[in-house]
Amino acid sequence: MSDDILLKNLEYAAKILFLNGHSDTYNGQISYRHDEDLFWIRRTLIGLEETTEKDFLLIDHKGNIVKGEGRIPGEWDMHKEIYSQRKDIQCIIHTHPFHSIIFGATDLELKPLSHEVIPVLSTKRLDPPFNGKSLSDTLSTTHTLFLKNHGIIAVGKSIPEAVCYAISLEHACKMQLFIESTNRPFSWSNEREAKIKEKLLYNETTINHMWNYWCRRISTINEKGD
Numbered sequence: 001m002s003d004d005i006l007l008k009n010l011e012y013a014a015k016i017l018f019l020n021g022h023s024d025t026y027n028g029q030i031s032y033r034h035d036e037d038l039f040w041i042r043r044t045l046i047g048l049e050e051t052t053e054k055d056f057l058l059i060d061h062k063g064n065i066v067k068g069e070g071r072i073p074g075e076w077d078m079h080k081e082i083y084s085q086r087k088d089i090q091c092i093i094h095t096h097p098f099h100s101i102i103f104g105a106t107d108l109e110l111k112p113l114s115h116e117v118i119p120v121l122s123t124k125r126l127d128p129p130f131n132g133k134s135l136s137d138t139l140s141t142t143h144t145l146f147l148k149n150h151g152i153i154a155v156g157k158s159i160p161e162a163v164c165y166a167i168s169l170e171h172a173c174k175m176q177l178f179i180e181s182t183n184r185p186f187s188w189s190n191e192r193e194a195k196i197k198e199k200l201l202y203n204e205t206t207i208n209h210m211w212n213y214w215c216r217r218i219s220t221i222n223e224k225g226d
Contacts (some may be wrong), residue, residue: 002200003215004053006032006040007040007053007054007056007114008053008062009159010032010036010042010051010053010159011051011052011053011055011056012029012169012215012218013030013093013159013162013163014030014042014048014049014051014055015048015049015218016163016167016214016215016217016218017030017048017093017095017163017166017167018048018049019049019214019217019218020167020170020171021097021098021099021167021170021171021174022048022095022096022097022166022167022170023047023049023097024095024096024097024151025047026044026045026046026047027044027095027096028042028048028093028095028096028151028171029041029042029044029073029075029076029079029092029093029094029095030042030091030092030093030159030162031076031079031083031091031092031201032090032091032092032159033083033089033090033091033133034058037060037061038059038060038061038066039058039059039079039080039083040056040057040058040059041056041057041059041069041072041073041076041079042056042057043056043057043068043071043072043073044070044071044072044073044074045070045071046070048095048222049213054068054217055070056068057070057072059072059076060108061080061084061109063076063077063080069187073139075094076131077132078094078132078135079092079094080132081131081132081133081135081136082116082132082135082136082139082153084132085132085133085136086136086139086140086155087101088157089139089155089156089157090156090157090158090159091155091156091157091158091159091161091162092153092154092155092162093152093153093155093162093163093165093166094147094151094152094153095151095152095166096150096151096152097151097152097166097169097170097173099174099177100146100151100152100170100171100173101131101149101150101151101152102173103146103173103176103177104125104146104147104148104149104152104173105148105149105223108176108180110123110172110173110176111118111177111188112180112188112189112193112194112197112223113172113176113186113188113189113198113199114175116168116171116172116175117168117171117172117175117176118194118197118201118202119143119164119165119168119198119202120143120144120149120165120172120188121170121194122141122142122144122148122170123142123144123145123169124138124141124142124145124146125137125146125148126145126146126147126148127148128147128149128150130147130150135153139153139155140206143154143155143156143161143162143165144165144166144168144169152166153171153172154166154169158207159211160207160208160210160211161204161207163211163214164202164207164210164211
């Protein structure tokens with residue numbers, strides 16, 4: 001993938017996340033592994049919805065900017081540590097979505113209320129302080145993490161995969177917090193049904209279909225803006 005295409009995909013990822021509840025003024029990062037020594041990361045002090053391909057910095061593992069202009073986010077070293085210890089991860093998202101923060105602060109466990117919850121059922125909670133080893137160790141058994149009283153992390157082998165997991169987590173938390181607030185009994189899919197849904201709905205092909213749909217939405221919004 002050329003840098004031009006990669007950076008456009010990262011721009012779309014930021015705007016897609018914003019449309020799906022990941023909004024916390026100018027906070028939150030999206031990063032992508034460039035190679036063993038470098039990774040792209042979204043600069044700080046700009047909203048997810050304002051992000052363009054020019055807002056990504058190529059940095060080394062010492063925090064030096066190799067390409068691009070802007071301020072490196074303070075949590076860049078968290079991304080660096082995960083990339084250093086998890087060679088299988090290509091994309092990392094760290095945001096502060098409203099419902100996920102609330103859910104992560106409780107002792108509730110996610111239930112498969114709908115297909116959207118399926119890929120994030122294994123989400124773990126991590127207590128501060130958050131360091132590279134604890135993050136990578138916990139991520140070895142899940143795609144998503146609650147950083148208690150702080151935010152979330154979603155990782156993937158591709159940008160579409162990481163975005164899918166981040167969006168699913170926020171939607172899952174919103175859905176369950178709502179149904180819990182009714183104080184009424186509720187049902188959820190059993191383990192067998194959940195596994196079938198995961199295989200059918202969250203394979204590489206279907207995730208890419210979702211990604212293409214989200215990109216079309218962003219393109220439509222951009223065209224209306226013009």
